[in-house]
Amino acid sequence: MPRLSRWYIRASLLFLGLGFTLGALILFHKGAALHPALWQLLPAHIEFLLLGWTLQLAMGVAFWILPRFLEGPARGNEAAAWLAFGLLNGGVLLVGVSWTLGLPALIPWLGRVAEAGAAMAFAVHAWPRIRPFGMSSTHG
């Protein structure tokens, strides 16, 4: 498993732990009241689990197992995949934390911009790797 995949997958596990913790607090409160403010954690619970855990795990595994190139860097444009990693995690944290804390709407919007940037950067990285195994990077 390459280094970047390890980063993606470890970050996804951290978001899994965080998202499950927030979800458990909300669900526990639903059954046995703890504190009404716990409902404010719902957007962060969703953000951390859908994008931070599920999506990020898929991206990390894709970086690991998509076909590699015979010539040049084996996994192609790794810089774009690293950029996607940074943007995704920054975006998920910005969106989740700012919604929970009720920060100005600009901040979660910037988080969404970062997440969209992550999608674009990852597409730039992965697009050329979607090909039959064993082909060089110069084949169409």
Next chain:
Amino acid sequence: MPPLTRWYLKSALGYFVAALLAGIALTAPAVFRLPPAMAILGPVYFHLFMVGWVAQLIFGIAYWLFPRYSKEQPRGSEPLAAATYVLLNAGLLLRTVGEPLHTLWPTAGWGWLVALSAVLQWVAGMGFVLNTWGRIKER
């Protein structure tokens, strides 16, 4: 494919079907004369899908295919992995039953099923993270 992965994947398929059946029930009152109270199935529908199907499929595949933890314990702690499976499913099933009951009859004491389901699923999530963390390695 190890036995625990087969349990995960077969359970995930069961939840996949159950989630989409719950989806039919959720939208049915708009078409047929059914009690609108069926809308309480919303959170159950979503979590049957995301926890029962998606997360459980991931847990099962990761347990099977991630790099080996060690020669002696290729898949980490097998008891912890088995406990994770049992707790996740027990928690989700408790929620599936307890949450609609608690929503319909909030003073009948069903809330403790929901709270217990939260604890069981949380412990399962932590168990998966703990057992998987050591397998995130180069080879």
